Each structure stands twice: as C-alpha cells, then as structure tokens.
Amino acid sequence: MVLTGNDPEEIERLHNNLASKFEMKDLGQLRYFLGIEVSRSRHGISLSQRKYVLDLRTETGMLTCKPVETPMEINHELGTSSSQSLVDVGRYQRLVEKLIYLTNTRPEIAYVVSMVSQFMHAPSEKHMNAVYRILRYLKGAPRKGLLYSKNEASTIEGYTDADWAGDQLNMKSTSGYLIFVEGNLVTWRSKKHKVVTRSSAEAEFQSMAYGLCELLWIKGVLKDLGIECSRPISLFCDNKSAIEIAQNPSSLYHEKGDAVE
Incomplete structure (x- = not known):
C-alpha cells in the first residue's frame, strides 16, 4: 500500500x-512498487522500470542482443495477411502483456505495443519479430522513464495525432494523445478508431475529440483535489483542416456531409 x-x-x-x-x-x-522504481533528486521525482526491463530481457534470452534505435520499423506491415506459420500463442501473449505493463512508464512504446496486442489470438513469426524488436529497443534505453518536477505555471496541455488508415487489414486509423499538467506528462493513450475515417482531417479531428475528453476529465480531477487551473487549457494538433473544423463547428464541412463521429 x-x-x-x-x-x-x-x-x-x-x-x-x-x-x-x-x-x-x-x-x-x-522506492520500489510493483516493478516501478521511484527515485528523488533536486530535479524532481522520476519513475522507471529498469529492473523490470532487465528481468524481461533475461527471461527471453535477449541480454546480449543488438539494440535498435526505434521500437518499430518504418512503414510496417503487421496488419497484412501472412502465410508465415503461427508461433506459440501463450508465449506471445505473456510477452505482450508484460510490455503493456511497461507502458506505465514508457509512453514512447504505447503505439507499437497497441499494434502487436491486436494479434494475441493468432500471432505469426512476423508479429513475434515485432515484439523482439521492442525488446531490442529497450536494451538501448533501459533507464528511460518519467520525470515529475515542480513548476510554477498552472497549465494543462494536450497533444494529439493520428495515422490515417494505418491498419492495412481494415483501413482503420489510430489516434494518440499526450496530456501534460504543469509540464509533466500524466496520461497518454494509443487508440484505434471504431469506424473507418474517410480523410486524414476526419482522423485527426477524432483524435482531437479523444484528447479533449481526457483534458476535461483531468480538469475535473484537479478540481476535486482543490487545484484550480488559472490558464486556458491548450490542445495542439498539426492538421490545419481538423483545426478549422474544431474552430468552426457550423462551417460547410458539416453541411456537406463530412461530419465526423
């Protein structure tokens, strides 16, 4: 406790x-709780899972593997059908479940872990190799984690993004968001859309909707804790069309039938 x-x-x-x-x-x-290491310094409180990563690599026999700089290959094709033979489902599920827990302090692998977790019931060699690549990436950065420092500015900021039709199997998009409170990362998520979006602007707009819901929830939690945010909440997106739709809800985008869910 x-x-x-x-x-x-x-x-x-x-x-x-x-x-x-x-x-x-x-x-x-x-100092240590459920695989999460807690350390304090003049910069703040840092959370990491260094020992958890080391134990995971030991279990898989990848202590001496060659590290890679990214957790996933660019332009991956994990969603496409493959004629490769299936691998041990139990082993694959155990590894992915442990990687899901690792995302508690490693938000940079949230997207790739969400991708490999979609093939839990029938993983192939291609999917297992993607899991091994994540482990190779972790070897190059075993001490990475989260730093929570005290800042004077009372700000809440959110950043959203989406890959349009990133799933090559069903052409669905995946949204991601990061929420910062006083400059500290507090929540993050990678979520596949329930429906197929017809444009990159629509995918980005849905991503903004997910991020906005999280921002409002964070604001409510802080209010319950007696913390009032003195500055406006900021939501950042890099898609101009999605920003225009958000700023003009009664614009022609909606009248022409391009409304999003």
Missing part, C-alpha cells in the same frame, strides 16, 4: 489507524 499526500500529520494519523486494525510495517519513503 502506498500512502501519499501533502499533510504529514494526516498521513501519520491514517498510518496509526491502519496499524491498529492490521499487521503492517512502515517501509519509509517509496
């Missing part, structure tokens, strides 16, 4: 109350 807060006296009272009901031991400041 992890106890946290900004009132040491209240934490102590809660600790004493729990200790009166259950057998428990105070281990001091948090």
